[in-house]
Amino acid sequence: MSRDTHPGVQCPHCQSHLALVPVPGNSAAAPVPVLPLTLKEEWQPPPVAEVLAVYAGRAKDTATATRGAAKVRESLNRARAAAAQRRAAQKTARRTPKSA
Structure with a gap:
């Protein structure tokens, strides 16, 4: 395990692991969590047209x-x-x- 990562430090929203890095120019300060470069996208529902396409060919009863x-x-x-x-x-x- 790397000394820069800790298994218990996670983003509360996307649960991705955060790395602890020292702040440049301030060696006495505590490490600050930094988000990874690839952020997890927020979930969005599929487009309405895509959902309704399943029902497109059905006859109305x-x-x-x-x-x-x-x-x-x-x-x-x-x-x-x-x-x-x-x-x-x-x-x-x-x-x-x-x-x-």
């Missing part, structure tokens, strides 16, 4: 799309009703006077 939309609407309505019921129960619990 309206019956399946309608059923799927109905299921999504039903699920959202159930979630809204459950949230309203939960809020009402919390509101009632806060208003109920506590007995001693």
Whole structure:
């Protein structure tokens, strides 16, 4: 293992190992971590056209799309009703006077 690198010194973002090098002109100062020359690029999602290209040749099935939309609407309505019921129960619990 080189004396310039340490296995525990890593960039908190990209996890690449950092080298410790002395600062030129200041021998009393502690070593400063220096990023490697090749920086890891931030992840970006693929272009929309590339993602949708998979579906380009498929025919639209309206019956399946309608059923799927109905299921999504039903699920959202159930979630809204459950949230309203939960809020009402919390509101009632806060208003109920506590007995001693």
